[in-house]
Amino acid sequence: MTGERGGSVMRLRGLVRKEFLQIVRDPSSIAIAFLMPIFLLVLFGYGVSLDADHVPLAVVAEAPSQDSADFTASLQGSHYFKPRILASMSEAELALREGEVDGIIRLRPDFSRRMRQADGAPIQVVVDGVDANTARLVMGYVEGAWGSWLAAKAAGNGQSLTTPVDLQPRIWFNSELRSRNYLVPGLVAIIMTLIGALLTALVMAREWERGTMEALMVTPVSMTEVLLGKLFAYFVLGTGGMLLTVGLSVWLFEVPLRGSFWVLWACSSLFLLAALGMGLTISTLARSQFVAGQVAIIATFLPAFLLSGFIFDIGSMPAPVQVVTHLIVARYFVTIVQTLFLAGDVWPVILPNAAALAVMAAIFLTITWRKSRKRLD
């Protein structure tokens, strides 16, 4: 014998080659690893956006005048709005109720007269509050349009506007506030969670159901070697999918990658280990494809979508829910990816989250390893 180590290397190599051959022969794994990321990223990259543009707005000037026309024109000039001039408030209300417009701007009959009075003329703004976020956006846009109208008006009269404190916002990392810049890096994390779990959720259960596990078990191979073989193969496959999604984010969606690519690579690897570990755990504990499938549906997509900070800020959640989010692998990676893409190599953010990923990966892999003993009962 050349020693136990030589045998182990040979066995591992055999197992890894087997996994790769199986992956190559089964188009569905390839589809999961490469087609699904493209499909999802393109669909979501274009489909998911919080930036409202051309918001349909009803404008009711109850007594049209030069002033009201002036204000309306300033709305029409903005690409944020698509104003619709309506004659009466009841018409506008109906349009709002039926969802044709997102808001109403009402200039009362005395608009011109009161503009010349000390306290100024009121402009009534009604927004559809059902979608609170869009409502807030619309309010912000109207405020902006109103501000620039005032400034333009003042400049036209040759006076300057009285603004005691002049707000000068500087938005770091994403100066145009493009929501795509923040959503696309998060998508990388969501998609990789799905892929990591889907790739591995059924593989162990499948070996049990097809009886191949029993044949493996009577060879000198150890369970650790079987698991390592799978982990290695799917890790390589997952890395391929990861590079693809990162590449698409940078080149297709033009999200800036400000951090170092190698740090991203290292963190992705940790994350991939944790995601694959989760899939393997589901697969090992379930042993039947049906149950593993149900668990994968419940445990992966929605939690990663809602609790990872991908779209909903974890800081805004109540404390108990924030605690729950610590169980979600994607959460740590979303934080890392958003920072790496938009801010750069910020170690105080990256290190603790990477450590958390390592801990999660270790926990999942240990569970899998301990639960897959070389016994049938």
Add this chain to the structure above:
Amino acid sequence: MWQRILALVHKEFLALLKDPKSRMVLIVPPLIQLLVFGYAATFDLKEVPYAVYNEDRGAASRDLLAAFHGAPSFSQVAELHSEGEIAPLVDARNALVVLHIGPRFSADLLAGNPAPLQVIIDGRNSNTAMISLNYVRSVVDSFNNDWIAARGLQGPPARLEMRAWFNPNLDSRWYFIPGIIGMLTLVVTMLVTALTVAREREQGTFDQLLVTPLRLGEILIGKTVPGFVIGIVQATLILLVATLWFKVPLLGSLPAFYVGLALFLLSGVGAGLLISSLAATQQQGLLGAFLFMVPAVILSGFATPIANMPQAVQTLTLIDPLRYFLIILRKVFLEGAGFDVLYNQLWPMAVIGAVTLMLAGWLFRHRMY
């Protein structure tokens, strides 16, 4: 015929609910998820952690900072003493907003010149950044108004009076919880339907069904009813939690809600059965379930409005049943809508349901494997 269908339905229910574990899978996770997601899904920023870098010694800057300090949505996390401290703080996500007041702030203000207030915002989450900017602006606006009023200066010729209808406090939880009802209902119908036919095929019982006098339509009804009934029960439970626990107002008509729910379930079950009858194995069924469910949720307008999507993607959302159901849910809950407003949402779901169910039924017999 009814007796045969009844027997089938009975069998499907037994198969789904007999085992206490599978009963748990259908009831418990969705309720837990509703509670957790219900709290998690919000765009409302309760607390903006901010830092102050004040180079000015005047009273005016202290007044402005006091306004921030007193605002409920702001909480100060640090007081900075040099420009170099700003970047590490923001980078590490310790502060979302940094207020930078220059050395001439009070002097400018008293002189009647515009006094600049530099606000640095972490833009990594663009939505949060936008909301916090709005919060800052409203604090500054009210400071400005007070300043103008106190000194009797000339104010702007027009002011905005803003109101939000249907949801005056702009509580986004009200917006998302109805959406979660739709999402969880979709997940449950997928759980119940997406693997059933594939599993029966793998076990050989599907052939056994096909050789009995059961008609395809009867098998189809037998397979549809359990997902349908479980969906109704599930949605009712979630509805109760939403209104009693989360206090989301239910203003509209309950019959309209249930008609919408029924049609949505029909289309969801149809899609699930279609996936299931297309799949040769359970693995393919699972993959199909994901490939339907994930885009259906993302493109439904649940978190990001459909209106923000490019035209091509908007067209694609027309075949997403969740899209229609979400509109119904939101309109019924928050706007008090009845059938008249919802008609345009109801018929597309009926069409999707009819098409998918018919295809699924056809595939029962014609799928080659």
Add this chain to the structure above:
Amino acid sequence: MTEDAILVAEALTKSFRVADRVTTALTGVSLSIRPGVVTGLIGPDGAGKTTFMRLAAGLLVPDAGRITVLGLHATRDALAVQAMLGYMPQRFGLYEDLTVQENLDLYADLQGVPRGEREARYAELMHMTGLAPFTRRLAGRLSGGMKQKLGLACTLIRAPRLLLLDEPTVGVDPVSRRELWAIIDRLVRSEGMSVLLSTAYLDEAERCAEVILLHEGKVLDHGPPSAMSERMMGRTWAVSMAGKRNRDLQADLDGQHDVVDALVQGDHVRLVTAGRALPESVTRQAGIAAREVAPRFEDGFIDLLRRRQGGTAHVAAMDGAAVPEGKSTDGVVIRVSGLRRRFGEFWAVDGVDFEIRRGEIFGLLGANGAGKTTTFRMLCGLLPASAGHLEVAGLDLRHAASAARARIGYMSQKFSLYGNLSVTQNLDFFASAYGLSGSLRKQRIDWAVTEFELAAFADQLSAELPLGYKQRLAMACALMHSPEILFLDEPTSGVDPLARREFWQRINALARQGVTVLVTTHFMEEAEYCDRLAIMALGRILAMDEPTVIKALARTAANPEPSMEDAFIHLVEDTAVAEAA
């Protein structure tokens, strides 16, 4: 003998927990196995064969007792034991998406075979198994027999001292079965390997040097197979009666006092008696002719089982299954002509013609992939035909109204019942699915429970039933609506010989009442119970006639009384030669 034994089990007990039910697989099994020979572990499904194998391979931990393999404690030193033995599980874990060569490479790596030695070993194994021409083919594309041979090759890649084979011949056609046995014999002879092999086919017992009879977790008997047949010397007969169909004669004789077993076998009925003389109840009958025949291993096995269970065979009455006269006047109920079916480029069924008359038992015999299941599925309307004409009770079931399907009963090879429903729930469901209602429904369910003796299991989940009862339940469900035509797809694979006999009694009783039966099987012996049979290969019918006539086709000077298996192999090999030419 215990000193040099290669495997010793002492008071081995193992039970399993399924849900809240404890099933005992083995109770106090003690045995020892000699090196250098083939030992057969024989018993029906559920006897504990697989559990024993897994214990020996160190894959299970016994509840009590110990098992020593090659001098090592199998449970404690599992890894060391696994390094020395070869184990081929029932469903050998071939990776179907890997080629033959890739499977071999994988197992060579796992077994740590040095690279230098591989070439020679591969060549030897491929030559032995005849797989050499197929090394680049995907394992999933191999036939059932070839898969088993590849599984065996993978197990043998590093010559083990002890080879454990768990039912290596299940689902394998007779030709491949012979080849497998030839390989095993060679290993024992030339390499001195010890083999422990389990099987449910009783005719394979005679090929073993020693057999262990396992029944319900206990060792029933242990010794050379000849000892078992010798005990039966003078108690086995071939009986026939002029002017009476063998099937009816068999039904008469079975269940008589002192009759242990009665089987239709070609032109006579094979009778096993309790004593060394024919009982009076048999000799009394006019026109009966009986001659003594050599005993077989199976006779001894049935005798042992019957003695344990007490009494004689159950007599199936199958009352109430009587079928009204069919509409077709010439008595033909199934008519198939020019039937073809293509999957991609491959014709699974390539021109099949036959007719089946009312009340006939018609057998479809063939290797895996011969096209019999495809034919069967087309007849049941589960698969459309690519070409040709078929009618069942005058209709094509694929397009027929649902009422037509009420006239057939169907039982598939996997006993497709709803495993998570109880016995009663399954019966209820199928009764309703066949549109029975009111008192008729109650009456038929009661009939099924009584006739198939299911009362004791009424509330048990059907997935947890013993295999024999699963088969009974499946049959009860298929007969719920008193069908005119019964389709049975390999209805007896894996069930014990007593259950198989009971099953055929029921089939015979049904046929006597006018039910038409179409059955597929690869139990050669069962083919003898059919009125007529068709042997299929490569999608075509090679021969179709009465069993005696078909057997006669293989008659040669060297083999004056060929068995059905001989006839089958003869026909299949002839065709292969013709194809090659």
